[in-house]
Amino acid sequence: MSQINVNDLTFYYDGSYDNIFENVSFQIDTDWKLGFIARNGRGKTTFLRLLQGKYEYKGTISSSVSFDYFPFEISDHQKDTLAVVEEIYPDYEFWKVCRELTLLQVDTEVLYRPFDTLSNGEQTKVMLAILFSGENSFLLIDEPTNHLDMPTRKLVSDYLNKKKGFLLVSHDRAFLDQCIDHVLTINKTNIEIQKGNFSSWWENKRRKDEYEIAENENLKKDIQRMKESARQSREWADNVEATKIGKKSQDQEKNIDSRAYIGEKSRRMQMRRKNMERRQDRSIEEKSALLKNIESTESLKLFPLRHHKDVLVRMEEVGITYCSCQYSPRDNDLQSITDKCGGKEKQVVHNFNLEIRNGEKIVLEGKNGCGKSSIIKSILSSVDWSFDDSMDEDKENNRILTGSIETAGGLIISYVPQDTSHLKGTISSYAERYGIDETIFKTLLRKLDFSRLQLEKSMEEYSGGQKKKVLIARSLCQQAHLYVWDEPLNFIDVFSRIQIEELIEKYNPTLLMVEHDRTFVEKIGAKIITL
Template sequence: MQPITIRNLTFAYPGQAPLFTDCNLDFSSDWRLGLLGRNGRGKTTLMQILQGRLEYQGTVTSRLNFAVFPMTITDPTAFTGDALQAAIPNQNLEQWQIERELGVLGVDAALLWQPYQTLSGGERTKVQLAALFAQDNAFFLLDEPTNHLDLAGRQQVADYLAKQHSGFIITSHDQDFLDRVIDHTLVIERHQLVLGQGNYSAYFQQKEQRDRRAQAVNRQLKTEIKELQHTRQQRLQWAQRAENKKRGNSHADKGFLGAKAAKMMKKTISTANRLDQTISNRQGLLKNVEEVVPLTLNYQPHHQQTLLTADRVTLTIDGRQLFSPLTWALHQHEQIALVGPNGAGKSSLIRAITGHFAGETAGELSVPTGLTVSYVRQDYATNTGSLRQFASQHSLPYDQLLNLLRKLGMERAAFTVPIEKMSMGQQKKVELARSLLTPAQLYIWDEPLNYLDTYNQQQLTKLINEYRPPLLFVEHDQHFINTIASQQVAVTPLDSANQG
């Protein structure tokens, strides 16, 4: 156990507002820290600062070696074992150590003898984690290890991390996963680092309690501010009426009334200044509460009750059947989650329903004639050009598109960036905004949470629970599935070798 100390940390990218301002923090190398915060708040940046990869003001003190996920694999054509050893220089890491960790993780060590580039995304994650934790005297910085993992893979990695004696900092948007692996939270809240004890659920409960107290304080302060502003305006109006009365009275002693009006005006201005200061003080006490901004959905209910039916449906690619026959139906106001391991054929099934599947379909898929479907794709590389061009191409109101993107947390500065040049999170928000704005009677979303933070997840959860639109979706976040799905359909692969 060794301390890690941060003192007076300040950092900003050139030409941008500071991400951190005079931050101080102490934590221990045996802690399992969940690094939380909105996308763009600086989670990855903080990890880079700890590694010494960015220049900053302040000090970061530690004797530890920081080991980072994801690794940089320089030669993906090499055998996996060789590629992993090359990615961790100066550690004298031997292959038997990686094999040992793979055994703890429950992964076949034969993967080490396959070319790295032939591994699935989930397999790459697992072998990299095994190589990292084979090191001694390291503190681990794990940036989104749940990406590319299906539900079973996330459970497998969570079990593995729970067995580790070494500490780490981890980022993930999977709340259930974080609950299983962390014992402290480190939250980036508008330029500051806030340390807490417990898992994600403990943090979220405490945050909700703090937010409720802060909102109550804010309501009281706003009422006081409104009353003070009214009093200030009222005093100024009284003084103005007295001045007008002096001017309109031709028989009065102008000298006397003028002196009296001047005295009253001076007193009123002094009172107004004091009220201004009081208002300013009250405004300074307002709590900075980040409320979940509600989203809207252009849902157009269909007149039929059953919107999608699958009767003993199977899919075949190059003569290989993907999964066991499926029979289910999606009705109005139902939300069905397609669940199963990577490679089972969930996305292929969605492509078959939307008319984009290139293989063969057996059984019957039926939808009402003329049903309008809004589809969130996993691959949206075809979204290019300016946001104005995108809005025109998809018949979306441009101002509503920008407004919705702001609600999703996209900075205005990104509005002028071509979509293909945006970050993956920003591109995902554009794809999602298109779906929400498009008039539709059925929604089909393929992994909608990819690249979105927990704030956006809360927005989508509240949206679905409010509108209850008919929705068919694929997602690996168990918390999201449990929260919104009215039914789960298991897609069982016939060829286990396709699982990632």
């Protein structure tokens, strides 16, 4: 057991106008299972990089342990997985990696397959196996749940619960509850550490916020009352003082013995006024110390369209196959496709049926690679969706569809893709490119915790969560009959997830989603369809 000591840490990026961290001090025990929570853009990944010594900073970070970071940087994804293991961890012990893979319920045969042929879940598990097969390192695990299906998230959380000595960045509330015993939070003005899981931290934060809001209201009333009392005391003191000299003193001057009494009365009134003002100043100081770390979240708005037809999308006996050959036949004869493609095809969806009705919220669930995103893109293609930079058009051209997809006439769809790599340039240019109202777009982003300064930056500088928020804000700017969101919550912070939950509950849009956050799916009351 040892400690990581952070003292007076200050850091900012070159060319930035504001500090990411300023005079931050705290201690971490290396045996803790620590969850790391903060709004997007607050510096979670930056802090992990600072622990690794990737950036220069002011202050000190001292520890007797080394740090390993997940996810690893892999130079060539086409290498066999075993070669990737050797590249990441040259001194690895084969039996230890196999032991961790077994605990993660992964067959060791994956070590002999090209890394890029593994599913997202398999890649994550392999990297976690490499991470935990080492020794004497404190592990920095940055958002391992992105792209993981629900069963895999449960498996990974159970796996992490049996480990110790890690700092875990995640926004999945159920996942955090199952595998951490302490919480590290970056607030607006400080960094805090609490014992417990996400739920206990959230309850403590809610109670503290409620107390501070109530205390703030009481102090506001006290300050107003003391201002009025100070004003009255000042008027009384001035009136008494006026009787010592000038016109008001004429009656008093007839009795010179009363002057000492008047002077003492004036002195006491002035002292009372000053005491009242000091109490008022103290109350204002106490009030200013409150509410600094309350994460205010404004309500989002959405105005979905309602189609005159009840059924918006009907899929019957749909099969989806991908073919890598030059010629991709588009017909309903799967045998013909197999003959023409010479066995190079891969079927990901078989005999799938789905109806989407007005007002329904549907979540597609299933293991990674089972065809959830393929179903979404097939629906988009059926309404002549114009592919933009968010899609790999070559891959879409190689998708072979069997069965039938019927969509309501004039159906308008708003789409949020998984991928954010196409986001480039400024928010203003992005709004112009997609024909959305820039003012409304920026207002939504401000409600999603973007500062005015961030709105002026290039989107290449945004964190993963901020990029996702750009895509969600764009979708919210669009009036549509059907909102199709493909894993919209990857990288999105907890506070914004709750905002989006409340939005869906309030405005009840017709929604088709792929999402693996169990808490979110339960909150919005979605119908789950398992592939």
